[in-house]
Each structure stands twice: as C-alpha cells, then as structure tokens.
Amino acid sequence: MSLTAAWNHLLVTYSTQKIQFYSAALIQTICFWGLSAIYISLPYLAPEFSARHKLQKEEKQPTKQELWECFKVAARNTAFIWLLQAAHLYRSYKRGIPSPFRFEAEFPSAAELICHICIATIIRDIMFYYAHRLLHTKTLYPIFHKKHHRFTAPVAIAAQYTTFTEHLVANAIPIILPCAIMRSHIITWMLFLAKELVSTATTHSGYDFMNGWARFHDLHHENFNVAFGTVGLMDWIHQTDGKVLQQKKREQEKSQ
C-alpha cells in the first residue's frame, strides 16, 4: 500500500479528531519519550562515550533519585496535555467544530511544507521567548518557573519538568498555535510537532550531539539570564544570546 493510499484509508476509517489525538500521542511517545530514554540511558550503557559528549561536569549531573522525580513530573505533564487534548477534541466532535488543521486526501506540496515549518519555527521562537521572559519576572518566576530551573545541568526529560501552567503556556501552545493559525495540513503539523519534540529533548539532553544543539539552552539553565528562546532569533534581536558566555565556555572546554 502506498503512503497516499494508507493516508486515505485512515481518513475514511477514522474521525479527524481520532487521527489528530492518536498521531500526536504516538509522535510524543517516540520523539520525546523514546529519544529521552536513549539520552538518559547513555551514561549507564556507554559511560565513556557519554562522559566525552556531556556539556557539564559529572558532579553537576542529577542523581538517580532526582531523575525519578523528574520522570514522574514529566509523565504527569504528558498525561495532563493528553487529557486536555482529548477533552477538547471530544467537545469539537460532539459540537461539529471543524479542526484548524486541513485533513485533505492530498499531501501538502514540498514548498508549502517547508514554508509552513519555517514560519511555525519562527512564530514558536517568538511565543516561547516572550512567555519565557515573562516567567523570569520577579513575580512569576517563583510561582511558575523555578521548578524548571531545578536542574542546572539538564537531562532530556527535564524539558517537561515544569508546572502545569508553564507546560501549557510555554511548551504546548507555541507548538500547536502556529500551524493552527496558518491552517496547515495535519501532516505538516505532525512533522513540525516531531521536529520540535526532537529539538526539546535534545536541547535539554546535556550532550553536544547534533552540532551542539544543547549548548544554547544549557547556557540558560546554567546562567538564567541569557538564551531564552528556541532558535536564537529573538535572543539575537534582544541581545540576550549570551555570545560572550558561549565563547568563554568553548575556550574552557578546549583548555580541559
């Protein structure tokens, strides 16, 4: 069966709400939880390789007890988002509210796919940057964001070690809204969701993989007042990219 035929079979067999819910849950399980499991098991399965690629020192890494606590909070947050999404989709199904995404039999063109994913990446950076800076204000920080900063040397699942409010406002909404606003094809949103989850697990992994993707967010967990965004665009505009700190860190790593 070709990909198009399989997609069309799904469209005629299941409701759009069911397709959206189960595909999002599957993508989260594979791209966030599966990838995080690989990152977190590396120090146990390949200690030398792991130590060679970790960005921060061994003594700063979380203990097994802390990892377990982190897992419980991240799992609770995943369940919270799944429940919210299920409730929202059930309501839409009952009331006949159409999905903001396009469920068309034809796949989006390559040009549309690339264009929507690039725009969504920028919109997500803008939304995450300002939500994150708001969370760093004196009033909001202790209530909503201090929890996420417990790990100064983060691990992949620490990406979802947050309060419910932070998880909804800073993590979930900026991933759903950009493609919903553009009325993207559901396949585009699924690919965007997968990309963002791989990114969020990797940027919190504490490893120098994928061209040192984690360095930027690691810098935020270490220093608090730089690197607030996701891809660096808003940090570049607001001059919060911590370039001097990054340079110092690279020099330190070289001299070790």
Ligand SMILES: [Zn+2]
């Ligand atoms: Zn973080």
Ligand SMILES: [Zn+2]
């Ligand atoms: Zn922060």
